Amino acid sequence: MEKSNEQIAMQVSRNSIIGNVLLSGFKLFAGVFAQSAAMISDAIHSLSDVFSTIIVMAGVKMANKKPDKEHPYGHERFECVAAIILSVILFATGAGIGWAGLQKVIAGNYGGLATPGMLALVAAIISIVVKEAMYWYTRNAAKKIDSSALMADAWHHRSDAFSSVGSFIGILGARLGFPILDPAACIVICLFILKAAVDIFRDAVGKMIDKACDEQTAAEMREVILAQESVLGIDQLKTRLFGDKIYVDVEIRSDGLVTLEQAHDAAQRVHDVIEKQFPKVKHCMVHVNPVIMLAD
Numbered sequence: 421m422e423k424s425n426e427q428i429a430m431q432v433s434r435n436s437i438i439g440n441v442l443l444s445g446f447k448l449f450a451g452v453f454a455q456s457a458a459m460i461s462d463a464i465h466s467l468s469d470v471f472s473t474i475i476v477m478a479g480v481k482m483a484n485k486k487p488d489k490e491h492p493y494g495h496e497r498f499e500c501v502a503a504i505i506l507s508v509i510l511f512a513t514g515a516g517i518g519w520a521g522l523q524k525v526i527a528g529n530y531g532g533l534a535t536p537g538m539l540a541l542v543a544a545i546i547s548i549v550v551k552e553a554m555y556w557y558t559r560n561a562a563k564k565i566d567s568s569a570l571m572a573d574a575w576h577h578r579s580d581a582f583s584s585v586g587s588f589i590g591i592l593g594a595r596l597g598f599p600i601l602d603p604a605a606c607i608v609i610c611l612f613i614l615k616a617a618v619d620i621f622r623d624a625v626g627k628m629i630d631k632a633c634d635e636q637t638a639a640e641m642r643e644v645i646l647a648q649e650s651v652l653g654i655d656q657l658k659t660r661l662f663g664d665k666i667y668v669d670v671e672i673r674s675d676g677l678v679t680l681e682q683a684h685d686a687a688q689r690v691h692d693v694i695e696k697q698f699p700k701v702k703h704c705m706v707h708v709n710p711v712i713m714l715a716d
Contacts, residue, residue: 425565426484430443432561432570436554436577440469443550449526454537454592457524461517461606462547462587465580465613468513472506472576476569483663494702496663501698503624506572506682508566510579510617518610526602541595542655544588551581566664566700568627571668572620579616583609630660637698639669644693649673665702668694676710683708 444466451459469667479502485495515703558574561567634636639658645654660667674686687706696705 424484425567426480428561428565429480429567430477430571432558433473433480433573436473436558436573437470439550439554440466440473443547444470445659450539450543455559456537456540456587456591457521457603457606459540459543459587459591461520461609462544462580462583464517465513465583466547466551467491468509469573469576469580472509473573475505475509476573478565479505479569487664489519489693490494493662494665496665496702497628499567499663500624500627502569503572503620504571505627506576507617507621507624510576510613510620514613514617515611515615518607521603521606523611525600525607537597541588542589543582547584548588551577568623568664569618572624575616575620579612582612586612603678603686625665627661630662631660633661633700637666641670641694641698644684644697645670645672645690648686648689648693650678650682651690652711662691662702666698666700668701668704669707669708670694670704671709673711674708676712683710 422488425493429507447459447463447466449479463695480498482498483496483502485491485498487494515658555574555577558570558577562574563568574603586605590601590603590608592677593601593605638657641659642654642657645651645657650666651672651674656669656671657671670690672686672690674683690706696703
């Protein structure tokens with residue numbers, strides 16, 4: 421039996437939690453044992469992924485609730501709420517890591533900084549490989565079910581992979597005799613995390629404020645509508661994002677001398693074809709404007 425979108429999201433999220441717990445534990449051990457501030461920061465970042473994934477799970481669960489009396493349009497925007505919360509957690513985590521690294525850089529006592537051990541370097545390489553694999557695994561699932569919250573979680577994995585690259589550079593530089601690179605890597609990690617947080621926040625907010633769908637999709641809708649029988653033109657086409665779904669409002673022109681039933685049939689054809697050919701469209705509302713056709 422084919423799994424529902426919610427089941428796919430939950431399975432991917434559970435696997436992400438297990439992977440992040442194991443990976444963050446290993447990186448924390450490696451960071452402490454090998455005396456690497458960058459690896460300890462990287463471990464904290466991975467651990468934050470666990471809490472963000474739990475938020476994603478809660479958002480997906482609520483977003484898939486059926487419409488009710490108080491929410492007749494559904495609950496899809498809960499995914500956006502989850503993504504916004506995730507972005508705030510990411511931003512706070514990144515700022516904390518960056519501030520800790522900056523303090524060590526400003527202190528200037530580079531000679532007193534411990535040189536990270538080889539284990540920290542190995543942990544950074546393992547983290548890059550694992551987190552990049554988790555990014556693609558989660559991204560593919562997010563695209564399959566069209567989930568913004570799951571996609572945000574995927575980018576959280578990617579930002580962790582990038583931060584591990586920063587850790588690798590910092591640890592390697594410290595082992596080559598440049599200990600300042602280890603705390604400096606914390607600042608680089610901070611920048612990656614903050615960038616991911618801002619991108620996730622902007623995307624989620626766009627879906628919360630009835631932003632229109634992209635121009636290409638709107639143009640394709642116009643072509644489909646104009647190809648329908650009895651449609652003489654389009655007076656207005658408006659779209660708005662509702663979570664990961666799209667609502668469409670269109671005003672079509674039709675012959676004003678036809679019967680009400682014929683005008684209704686024209687509107688119904690437009691309604692049906694838009695919802696069929698554009699799976700992301702949750703509902704299409706069609707209004708008919710009559711046009712008097714003058715004989716030649």
